[in-house]
Amino acid sequence: MIKTDILIIGAGPTGLFTVFEAGLLKLKCHLIDALPQPGGQCSELYLKKPIYDIPGFPEILAGDLTANLLEQGKQFQPGFTLGERAETIEKQEDGSFIVTTNKGTKHHAPIIAIAGGLGSFEPRKPKLEGIEKYEDKGVAYFIKDPEVYRDKKVVIAGGGDSALDWSIFLADVASEVTLVHRRNEFRGALDSVEKVQELKVLNKINLITPAEITALHGDNHLEGVSVTKDGNTEFIEADEFIPLFGLSPKLGPIGDWGLEIEKNAIKVDTLDYQTNIPGIYAIGDVNTYEGKLKLILCGFHEATLMCQSAYKRLNPGKKFVLKYTTVSGINGFDGSRKESPKAVVKAIV
Numbered sequence: 178m179i180k181t182d183i184l185i186i187g188a189g190p191t192g193l194f195t196v197f198e199a200g201l202l203k204l205k206c207h208l209i210d211a212l213p214q215p216g217g218q219c220s221e222l223y224l225k226k227p228i229y230d231i232p233g234f235p236e237i238l239a240g241d242l243t244a245n246l247l248e249q250g251k252q253f254q255p256g257f258t259l260g261e262r263a264e265t266i267e268k269q270e271d272g273s274f275i276v277t278t279n280k281g282t283k284h285h286a287p288i289i290a291i292a293g294g295l296g297s298f299e300p301r302k303p304k305l306e307g308i309e310k311y312e313d314k315g316v317a318y319f320i321k322d323p324e325v326y327r328d329k330k331v332v333i334a335g336g337g338d339s340a341l342d343w344s345i346f347l348a349d350v351a352s353e354v355t356l357v358h359r360r361n362e363f364r365g366a367l368d369s370v371e372k373v374q375e376l377k378v379l380n381k382i383n384l385i386t387p388a389e390i391t392a393l394h395g396d397n398h399l400e401g402v403s404v405t406k407d408g409n410t411e412f413i414e415a416d417e418f419i420p421l422f423g424l425s426p427k428l429g430p431i432g433d434w435g436l437e438i439e440k441n442a443i444k445v446d447t448l449d450y451q452t453n454i455p456g457i458y459a460i461g462d463v464n465t466y467e468g469k470l471k472l473i474l475c476g477f478h479e480a481t482l483m484c485q486s487a488y489k490r491l492n493p494g495k496k497f498v499l500k501y502t503t504v505s506g507i508n509g510f511d512g513s514r515k516e517s518p519k520a521v522v523k524a525i526v
């Protein structure tokens with residue numbers, strides 16, 4: 178049985194920052210994530226893309242943000258159960274919880290912080306005969322490492338931001354990029370649409386609209402796709418096919434934990450992001466309240482307030498005084514103490 182003060186379900190940016198904020202309050206954290214690596218959407222969906230709206234970072238790659246968050250939390254020695262999905266929760270008589278994963282690992286904590294984001298990642302797959310046969314053999318629904326596509330012939334399908342952004346990015350990596358969309362209009366940022374049009378003129382992206390991929394070809398690995406436009410079908414050579422039709426958000430087993438759910442998200446109050454079950458909080462993309470914004474910085478804010486509330490729950494009656502890290506430093510569990518140097522004020526005579 179793994180014991181901790183705060184059990185965090187989801188090691189995305191919100192869960193990772195919770196470790197730091199809890200650590201400042203001397204609360205120990207353990208994280209569970211269904212994915213084999215921490216970082217949530219940042220690692221799984223856009224590892225190599227720059228983010229521009231993290232305070233204090235004019236530009237930071239999603240992968241670097243994850244690495245920084247891990248570094249920042251490291252001093253508080255969080256535990257990790259990776260590659261396992263939190264499956265069931267049992268409330269104990271003393272009000273604490275036992276969470277068990279799909280692999281049977283048990284975790285015991287008085288506080289649960291659900292930072293499950295979109296839940297388990299379920300890509301919307303196109304209805305193409307035999308597509309499963311090509312998965313990881315030329316068909317992928319996420320781009321984990323763009324280098325996989327270097328000097329390859331790549332076909333991307335979709336009309337949203339992901340399809341546009343990856344077509345732009347891979348235009349400099351792949352030997353050939355074809356973007357296929359069933360409409361002439363795209364549902365993405367205007368500058369991305371304009372960039373794709375610009376790259377089309379430069380012959381760096383082969384744009385086919387309105388069209389659809391109607392068949393996949395190849396023996397042991399994908400060798401090509403059929404594209405149908407205006408009733409005519411043509412064969413296009415392809416080493417890789419990446420359908421980017423979005424993710425269908427699935428809360429997964431957490432949806433059966435007796436929490437109040439609204440539109441696939443967990444309802445919380447905005448005082449401390451607690452759910453309808455006392456002691457269970459929901460922070461980051463996984464929660465919903467009036468005015469909710471699914472942004473990383475909002476997850477950070479929610480994590481901070483949630484930790485304060487958890488501290489008060491665990492230490493009833495204890496007076497809490499907010500301290501700045503610049504004043505009190507960071508006092509790690511390992512006994513190491515990092516303090517900002519004290520100013521020496523001399524009397525003026």
Ligand SMILES: Cc1cc2nc3c(=O)[nH]c(=O)nc-3n(C[C@H](O)[C@H](O)[C@H](O)COP(=O)(O)OP(=O)(O)OC[C@H]3O[C@@H](n4cnc5c(N)ncnc54)[C@H](O)[C@@H]3O)c2cc1C
Nearest residue numbers: 187189190191210211217218262263293294295461462473
């Ligand atoms: C392409 C793209 C670009 C984006 N760009 C920006 C941007 O520029 N700026 C910005 O602020 N935001 C951006 N976002 C949104 C941002 O990524 C999310 O707001 C952020 O990732 C939410 O963090 P989170 O930790 O709450 O959830 P997530 O990052 O979704 O992490 C949740 C984690 O919980 C895990 N999990 C879920 N259920 C379980 C379970 N039952 N058991 C175990 N683990 C579980 C999942 O595996 C996942 O790793 C972007 C998103 C995408 C897809």
